[in-house]
Amino acid sequence: MLKKIEDDSGFSDHTFVSAAKYSHLTDSEIVKKIIGGRSQLFEVLMRRYNQRLFRVQRSYISDEEAIKDTLQITYMKVYENLNSFRGEAQFSTWITRIAINEALKYLNKQKRYSNLQLVNSDMAINEYMVNEKNTPENDTIQKDFKNLLEKVISNLPPKYRSVYLMREIEQMDTKETAECLELTQSNVKVRLHRAKQMLQEEIERKVSDTEIFNFLGERCDRLVFSVMQLINEARSNK
Numbered sequence: 685m686l687k688k689i690e691d692d693s694g695f696s697d698h699t700f701v702s703a704a705k706y707s708h709l710t711d712s713e714i715v716k717k718i719i720g721g722r723s724q725l726f727e728v729l730m731r732r733y734n735q736r737l738f739r740v741q742r743s744y745i746s747d748e749e750a751i752k753d754t755l756q757i758t759y760m761k762v763y764e765n766l767n768s769f770r771g772e773a774q775f776s777t778w779i780t781r782i783a784i785n786e787a788l789k790y791l792n793k794q795k796r797y798s799n800l801q802l803v804n805s806d807m808a809i810n811e812y813m814v815n816e817k818n819t820p821e822n823d824t825i826q827k828d829f830k831n832l833l834e835k836v837i838s839n840l841p842p843k844y845r846s847v848y849l850m851r852e853i854e855q856m857d858t859k860e861t862a863e864c865l866e867l868t869q870s871n872v873k874v875r876l877h878r879a880k881q882m883l884q885e886e887i888e889r890k891v892s893d894t895e896i897f898n899f900l901g902e903r904c905d906r907l908v909f910s911v912m913q914l915i916n917e918a919r920s921n922k
Contacts, residue, residue: 695909703731711775715766723915726763730908733776736854737783738899740864743846744787746838752907758786759911764918773863780856780864784846836883844879851876 706714706728718725737758741751761782769778837845837853846865850856851872862869899907 694913695906698909698912700905700908701725701727703728712771715769715775718763719766723763723919724912726759726915727908727912729762729779730759730911731904733779734904734907735899736776736780736856739849739854740780740783740846741787743849744784744842745790750790754786754790755783755907756911756914758783759907760914760918761786763911763915774860776856777860777863780860784864840879840882844875844882847872847875848879848883 701724706725709717709728711729711732714725714728718729734755737755738751741754741758742748745751745754758779762779765782769775837848840848847861850861850864851858856864858869858872861867862872865872867875
């Protein structure tokens, strides 16, 4: 059973691990400490990757409540399989690949219960429409622009949207993006070029200065809290 991220039970009393305190350690070093018994340090890994994984799954799934669920599932899969991480690939690539797989599983499940049209081997939504709330008249110009930008990117065809978010928004390099999406590096470059062509010039110029699809602050805290509760329950049941 997934934890409800909005559940306040114990949230206000929880003492979060300081990610900054462990910033000098690599992902692999933290993984070794977690395997060695310091499970609370899994919070550090979640802090490092919450933003990236949210954006990656957002490139496949429009429903943010569903993304919260798939993120929890992703992190539990990562935690349960830490022993299988051998370091042959970067930890960032390994965890991102798991996040993508969980997003694709969600889409497959939705396909069985709806009339969604999926795009061939990419397993993504063909007709991808995002239900955006109308921006209030008193919203700032910055918020208007941010909403417009998110909508334009969301309406990119899935195979271009995922590459665009990984490369331009999340700043992943071409090699890692290719590994995560199981594409060639040349295909990543072609898709990124095509994605840029499909975005309007005025929006493209401002993308690098605008934080979009944020998953920070309390939203991030609640996900970390709920996952750590699940991990602690799993440990206590062993």
